[in-house]
Amino acid sequence: MSIKMKALLKSPWVFHLCSGSCNNCDIEILDCLTPRYDIERFGMLLVGSVRHADVLLCTGVVNKLGESRVKRVYQQAPKPCVVVAVGNCAASQHIYRGSYAVGKPLDEVIPVDVYIPGCPPKPEAIILGVVKLLEKLKKG
Amino acid sequence: MKILFWFLIIPGFLFTSTVGLLASWIDRKVTARVQWRVGPPVLQPFIDVVKLLGKETILPRTADKITFLTAPVLGLVSITLISTILWVMIADPKVGFLGDLIVLVYLLAIPSISVIMGGFASGNPIASIGASREMKLLLSYELPFVLAVFVPVIKAGGIIRIGELLSIQAQSGAFATNISGFIALVVAIICMQAKLALVPFDMAEAETELIGGPIIEYSGTPLAIFKLTRASMLFTVPMFLVVIFMGGIVLSFPGIIWGILKYVLLLVIIVLIRNTNPRIRIDQAVKFFWGPVTVLAILAVVLAFIGV
Ligand code: SF4
Numbered sequence: 001m002s003i004k005m006k007a008l009l010k011s012p013w014v015f016h017l018c019s020g021s022c023n024n025c026d027i028e029i030l031d032c033l034t035p036r037y038d039i040e041r042f043g044m045l046l047v048g049s050v051r052h053a054d055v056l057l058c059t060g061v062v063n064k065l066g067e068s069r070v071k072r073v074y075q076q077a078p079k080p081c082v083v084v085a086v087g088n089c090a091a092s093q094h095i096y097r098g099s100y101a102v103g104k105p106l107d108e109v110i111p112v113d114v115y116i117p118g119c120p121p122k123p124e125a126i127i128l129g130v131v132k133l134l135e136k137l138k139k140g
Numbered sequence: 141m142k143i144l145f146w147f148l149i150i151p152g153f154l155f156t157s158t159v160g161l162l163a164s165w166i167d168r169k170v171t172a173r174v175q176w177r178v179g180p181p182v183l184q185p186f187i188d189v190v191k192l193l194g195k196e197t198i199l200p201r202t203a204d205k206i207t208f209l210t211a212p213v214l215g216l217v218s219i220t221l222i223s224t225i226l227w228v229m230i231a232d233p234k235v236g237f238l239g240d241l242i243v244l245v246y247l248l249a250i251p252s253i254s255v256i257m258g259g260f261a262s263g264n265p266i267a268s269i270g271a272s273r274e275m276k277l278l279l280s281y282e283l284p285f286v287l288a289v290f291v292p293v294i295k296a297g298g299i300i301r302i303g304e305l306l307s308i309q310a311q312s313g314a315f316a317t318n319i320s321g322f323i324a325l326v327v328a329i330i331c332m333q334a335k336l337a338l339v340p341f342d343m344a345e346a347e348t349e350l351i352g353g354p355i356i357e358y359s360g361t362p363l364a365i366f367k368l369t370r371a372s373m374l375f376t377v378p379m380f381l382v383v384i385f386m387g388g389i390v391l392s393f394p395g396i397i398w399g400i401l402k403y404v405l406l407l408v409i410i411v412l413i414r415n416t417n418p419r420i421r422i423d424q425a426v427k428f429f430w431g432p433v434t435v436l437a438i439l440a441v442v443l444a445f446i447g448v
């Protein structure tokens with residue numbers, strides 16, 4: 001594995017991309033930063049600008065208006081960059097499937113690397129998901 | 141050749157950024173402990189920089205490409221230059237030239253100017269707001285800072301050579317032991333907090349409202365350079381205060397420990413201020429610096445003239 005990839009695994013900066021979620025998943029993501037979970041010990045930081053991001057945490061079902069925006073935000077992120085779908089909404093459209101406002105599922109808009117189910121997923125589940133993602137990247 | 145070695149290895153780029161990154165780790169760790177968290181491992185700042193070097197560098201379509209890319213380099217070069225001059229002076233107070241203190245005060249403003257340039261060049265409205273805040277902040281703290289730096293010069297009888305300031309302090313005690321010197325040091329510490337853009341004066345970056353401010357559009361290598369500049373400043377600016385107010389560092393066995401303790405003392409003060417204060421608004425900051433802080437600085441200058 002190159003040193004570039006190794007460094008990426010040790011300091012994944014997380015950007016929080018919310019598109020049509022009910023805001024509950026987002027609050028669980030912020031929970032990961034609290035003293036109880038403290039993801040900074042793994043070098044993860046929540047960044048405000050997508051230009052600094054290594055990991056996109058996508059929450060919520062992507063609605064028709066949001067689709068092009070999600071795509072653009074993904075294109076604005078500097079590569080290499082991985083995408084995590086947080087919550088049932090992002091993974092499978094959940095109870096909003098078939099709604100008039102809902103377009104394509106997230107993984108047809110942008111490539112998704114990991115799905116974290118739950119409504120909302122617990123902070124432990126989110127951390128576990130990211131750890132699994134890092135393991136997957138480590139294997140290559 | 142020798143100068144190039146000084147600039148690039150010791151005490152220049154390599155040394156300054158290594159110690160600076162360690163200092164920024166201490167900052168992050170202490171912040172985490174204050175918030176009852178565990179905090180990042182020691183190598184975290186280094187890993188962050190290596191990672192950023194490996195990422196893609198994006199040039200926004202609206203950006204002015206040349207300014208956008210040169211701005212971070214400008215900041216890093218100037219902070220490295222300051223550190224080099226300071227340490228060469230500490231090692232041998234006889235080198236140096238007339239007025240090098242003035243050169244250093246000017247160079248210390250350049251990292252902020254590079255942030256302003258980068259922010260305006262990136263063509264992002266949020267970055268522009270951040271850059272304009274940074275500019276106002278620069279205008280507000282520069283006056284008391286220069287007044288505070290003026291005090292050691294008066295104490296030394298009008299000498300503006302860092303080498304001689306150091307040897308005078310070696311003979312007759314640090315300037316910070318006098319009343320006027322101490323007040324000037326306090327003023328300089330407050331200005332240093334603003335220079336380092338740390339809470340309560342980080343309204344240019346304002347993570348929660350301006351999401352990074354001037355550096356919002358930077359990614360990859362230029363962002364790594366900004367982080368390095370930040371880290372080097374965390375090392376160099378307190379060193380500057382140690383040299384002109386607190387007697388500098390003597391490079392012999394017991395002296396060097398005292399020197400390191402002086403630096404650590406300033407670092408702890410910075411981290412504590414940062415962790416116990418909320419961010420203030422830009423107009424409050426300007427009022428604060430042009431009001432009480434400038435009055436304090438003028439008081440210090442007057443006391444220094446009287447000779448207290
Ligand atoms: S998965 Fe549940 S909690 Fe998360 S956004 Fe959807 S409805 Fe809200």
